[in-house]
Amino acid sequence: MPIRLILIGPPGVGKGTQAALIEERLGVRTLSSGVIFRAEIEAETDLGQLAKSYIDRGELVPNGVTIQMMLKRIRSDEARKKGFVLDGFPRTIRQAEALELELNQAEMPIQRVISLEVSEDVLIRRLSGRLGCTKCGALYHRTNKPPKRDGLCDVCNSPLFVRADDQPDTIRQRLVVFNEQTSPLVEFYEERGMLRHVDATHEAEEVYREIIEGLS
Ligand code: AP5
Numbered sequence: 001m002p003i004r005l006i007l008i009g010p011p012g013v014g015k016g017t018q019a020a021l022i023e024e025r026l027g028v029r030t031l032s033s034g035v036i037f038r039a040e041i042e043a044e045t046d047l048g049q050l051a052k053s054y055i056d057r058g059e060l061v062p063n064g065v066t067i068q069m070m071l072k073r074i075r076s077d078e079a080r081k082k083g084f085v086l087d088g089f090p091r092t093i094r095q096a097e098a099l100e101l102e103l104n105q106a107e108m109p110i111q112r113v114i115s116l117e118v119s120e121d122v123l124i125r126r127l128s129g130r131l132g133c134t135k136c137g138a139l140y141h142r143t144n145k146p147p148k149r150d151g152l153c154d155v156c157n158s159p160l161f162v163r164a165d166d167q168p169d170t171i172r173q174r175l176v177v178f179n180e181q182t183s184p185l186v187e188f189y190e191e192r193g194m195l196r197h198v199d200a201t202h203e204a205e206e207v208y209r210e211i212i213e214g215l216s
């Protein structure tokens with residue numbers, strides 16, 4: 001059976017880092033709502049413009065367009081055949097219910113929902129030092145994972161950038177939004193017996209091992 005996983009957790013906990021490791025090592029495609037929105041912004045589409053007005057304020061993009069955007073990808077042949085890791089979706093109970101309905105109808109059960117957990121001061125440190133590649137999306141951190149050459153991606157040599165929503169005020173708002181709107185998903189999936197808590201304080205390799213432990 002193809003691997004189907006959901007990663008939930010606050011901003012900066014390491015969802016994107018772990019999704020990249022899973023994709024690289026297990027060949028399971030990542031579907032990251034944040035990455036897709038940023039590509040739409042870059043391409044200056046209508047959806048990108050709408051998304052930007054929320055993302056820049058640290059608010060969630062409305063459920064309707066987000067659900068539509070993600071379900072379209074989950075329905076693709078590739079996702080059906082090869083499985084997927086969801087990074088950043090669902091993020092509200094409404095999104096989780098829409099996803100559940102879709103996957104039940106398509107008979108594509110989720111094996112495991114991972115709740116990545118770390119203290120708020122660590123999150124702030126991770127987000128304040130994050131750098132990302134403008135071309136391939138590889139993630140770095142000024143102190144935890146510095147690039148070999150200053151300001152350049154190890155993988156493709158392109159310039160690195162700081163995300164527009166990684167400013168102190170926006171980070172604070174993203175954490176508030178997580179606590180209010182996304183953290184109830186922990187109980188939602190716990191009630192369904194799907195949840196696994198993972199301490200994401202450890203280094204990325206150790207967190208990875210815990211996430212995939214026992215997955216076929
Ligand atoms: P999104 O892009 O999903 O951002 P986020 O949830 O705030 O999470 P981040 O990407 O900031 O953090 P991450 O957990 O991926 O951590 P990372 O691996 O980079 O969403 C952005 C915005 O889009 C939202 O605010 C919202 O507006 C909108 N949006 C997205 N999805 C939506 C949805 N479903 N509904 C509505 N709106 C939506 O790691 C962070 C740093 O820490 C890196 O520098 C990394 O190198 C470092 N690091 C990672 N792991 C470790 C470790 N174990 N040890 C040390 N350092 C580490």
Ligand code: MG
Pocket residue numbers: 015016017034
């Ligand atoms: Mg991310």
